[in-house]
Amino acid sequence: MALLPPEFIRILISSVLIVSFVFLNAMILVYIERKVAGHIQRRPGPMEVGPHGILQTLIDGLKLMGKQIIFPDNIDKPLFCIAPLLAFVPAVVAFVVIPFSPKLQAVDLDMGIIFILALASLNVLAILLAGWSSNNKYSLIGAMRSVAQNIAYEIPMLLSLLAVLFMTNSLSMKSIVEAQKPLWFIVVQPVAFLIYFIASLAETNRAPFDLPEAESELTAGFHTEYGGMAYGLFYLGEYANMVMVGAITTTFFLGGWSGPPLPYMEYSGAFWFLAKVYFIVFSMIWFRWTFPRVRFDQLMNFCWKIMVPFGLVNLMITALVLKI
Amino acid sequence: MADPVLPYQFVSEIFFCGFVVLALSGGIIAVSARYLLHALLGLVVTLFGVAGLYLYLGSFFISLMQVLIYVGAICVTIVFAIMLTETPDQVKENHKSGLRSFLAAGAGLAALSCAFQFIYLTEWQPALSRTDDFSIIAVGKRLLTEYCLVFEMISLVLLFAIIGSIILARGGRGN
Amino acid sequence: MIKYFKDIFLGAQSLLVGLWVTIGYMFKPIVTVQYPREKNKIPPAYRGHLEFTRDPETGGSRCVVCLRCVQSCPSKCISIDWEIKGEKRKRILKSYVQDFTRCSQCGLCVEACELGAIRFSNEYELVGFAKEDFYFNLVKMLEKR
Structure with missing residues (x-):
């Protein structure tokens, strides 16, 4: 045991917990998404497997695992295999720095948010590889749309996060939460919050910005050719990203784990954290089932003509106020 | 286990070798690939190797920035440019002529010998003996004071990349 | 310039109206019939075999x-x-x-x-x-x- 320091064991345990959290969370989110979609359209959603269909996603997951992964002709096989892994692994690893509560955080990196952003930027590459290697026009168009969209929306997203980072003077997720002890940043930086939220919808390819996988035009976009667990990994990655967006929004704007005191606040702060995260995720689902998909030119106009100028002005005002 | 530090040093050296192999193999992929996109993915692998080397040197920030900017932004932009210009069907057309590959090899060797000259002339110090402050503040201050010229040179390289991609895109459309 | 801000304001307003509508629908009762479990009453004029x-x-x-x-x-x-x-x-x-x-x-x-x-x-x-x-x-x- 001399080779295994306690720190190593701690990281091992926390990564197992994180992976299980991601899987469990994807299951819950798929269920929530289908239920919310159903009720918004005044139908009950899944009802058959288990009481009120709560076991539906479990069964779906088992089905996906049991399915064969089909490799179409003339694909670029190595890239075709790497792409789902590249979509899934970074999305999970990024959870390492999320502060669920004061003591529930795998690692508190000095530059937690940059760590998350660096890993999130790999998502685009995964989508691109998936689209290109599938040798399918729908996949390729989906991938190209995704790249254009992600590059464009990364700018307002970073601008809005930067405005908050100016105020905290730290890139560590934990200290960002602690800086919000007196006042949540959503009150101080409402514009940044809105910009971040909208940009993150585009970054995660969620409606109304779901052009990369627009099912009515591109069948399924970049993951058209994927089946079985390869498709499942894309799906897991997408839901992991949704929670990641919720977690970043909570950490940056909604005060992280802070909330009415509970017993053992050091750990039970995770309850408030998750409540806020799931509220954000719920609103993402709510958005999806409310708004129609934007057109591509609208998407780009919205980013470059509204989000970027507002982000820049917001950043400048923040800097001015902080310096004066 | 007499010396508790020794095994860790061994592990870290394995990591160092792994990153070097990653960087070099990425370079080989980039040079020998048939598709332009495979070449680019070789570049991505190389950049990951370099990011790993920064990590080995203890500068977590730079290594993350390497991934965020080079892999996440620049490579993706290059891929975008490639997708605008080339489809897999067109690959058969750009066969390599003898003269062109000879010139390319010559240019590469010249650049390499230049680089080796510089490497040879420079007096190398271990990173830790120059500074042990790898914080973001220190990096920022140095970038905007001591290494300002280098910083600007990098942006010049990016400008070349943009111009090159525009030329490729326009040529590809037959204009 | 005024039009720019007016567009943003009107756009945001219409988005909020849309959200209000859907959240309202979410809490209204379900209107679909759960077919194998529930069945619609067949009107007397229905012509089967x-x-x-x-x-x-x-x-x-x-x-x-x-x-x-x-x-x-x-x-x-x-x-x-x-x-x-x-x-x-x-x-x-x-x-x-x-x-x-x-x-x-x-x-x-x-x-x-x-x-x-x-x-x-x-x-x-x-x-x-x-x-x-x-x-x-x-x-x-x-x-x-």
């Missing part, structure tokens, strides 16, 4: 084999088989088969039947693997009912 009405005295069908339904059917999809029995040489119904694959539910047979022996059923859950599954023998169906 033919069935016999039951004669309360005999418990059998009212059909006297007058063959008016067969004659009235434009698609010739009704075929009746009978035997002659007894002193009065009465026709006794043996089988009454409706070929539902050809029937267009025009209802002429039901109108033609003066005794009201046949009517449209409310059966709409029909499924079969062969054409023959839709040759309905009304006599047997009445016995089963």
Whole structure:
């Protein structure tokens, strides 16, 4: 045991917990998404497997695992295999720095948010590889749309996060939460919050910005050719990203784990954290089932003509106020 | 286990070798690939190797920035440019002529010998003996004071990349 | 410049209205029918395949084999088989088969039947693997009912 320091064991345990959290969370989110979609359209959603269909996603997951992964002709096989892994692994690893509560955080990196952003930027590459290697026009168009969209929306997203980072003077997720002890940043930086939220919808390819996988035009976009667990990994990655967006929004704007005191606040702060995260995720689902998909030119106009100028002005005002 | 530090040093050296192999193999992929996109993915692998080397040197920030900017932004932009210009069907057309590959090899060797000259002339110090402050503040201050010229040179390289991609895109459309 | 801000404001406003509508719908009761569990009530005028009405005295069908339904059917999809029995040489119904694959539910047979022996059923859950599954023998169906 001399080779295994306690720190190593701690990281091992926390990564197992994180992976299980991601899987469990994807299951819950798929269920929530289908239920919310159903009720918004005044139908009950899944009802058959288990009481009120709560076991539906479990069964779906088992089905996906049991399915064969089909490799179409003339694909670029190595890239075709790497792409789902590249979509899934970074999305999970990024959870390492999320502060669920004061003591529930795998690692508190000095530059937690940059760590998350660096890993999130790999998502685009995964989508691109998936689209290109599938040798399918729908996949390729989906991938190209995704790249254009992600590059464009990364700018307002970073601008809005930067405005908050100016105020905290730290890139560590934990200290960002602690800086919000007196006042949540959503009150101080409402514009940044809105910009971040909208940009993150585009970054995660969620409606109304779901052009990369627009099912009515591109069948399924970049993951058209994927089946079985390869498709499942894309799906897991997408839901992991949704929670990641919720977690970043909570950490940056909604005060992280802070909330009415509970017993053992050091750990039970995770309850408030998750409540806020799931509220954000719920609103993402709510958005999806409310708004129609934007057109591509609208998407780009919205980013470059509204989000970027507002982000820049917001950043400048923040800097001015902080310096004066 | 007499010396508790020794095994860790061994592990870290394995990591160092792994990153070097990653960087070099990425370079080989980039040079020998048939598709332009495979070449680019070789570049991505190389950049990951370099990011790993920064990590080995203890500068977590730079290594993350390497991934965020080079892999996440620049490579993706290059891929975008490639997708605008080339489809897999067109690959058969750009066969390599003898003269062109000879010139390319010559240019590469010249650049390499230049680089080796510089490497040879420079007096190398271990990173830790120059500074042990790898914080973001220190990096920022140095970038905007001591290494300002280098910083600007990098942006010049990016400008070349943009111009090159525009030329490729326009040529590809037959204009 | 004023238009720019006005557009943003109006856009945001319309988005909020949309969100308000959907969240309202989310808490309204469900309007869909959970088909295999719940079924809609079939309106009385629904035209399914033919069935016999039951004669309360005999418990059998009212059909006297007058063959008016067969004659009235434009698609010739009704075929009746009978035997002659007894002193009065009465026709006794043996089988009454409706070929539902050809029937267009025009209802002429039901109108033609003066005794009201046949009517449209409310059966709409029909499924079969062969054409023959839709040759309905009304006599047997009445016995089963």
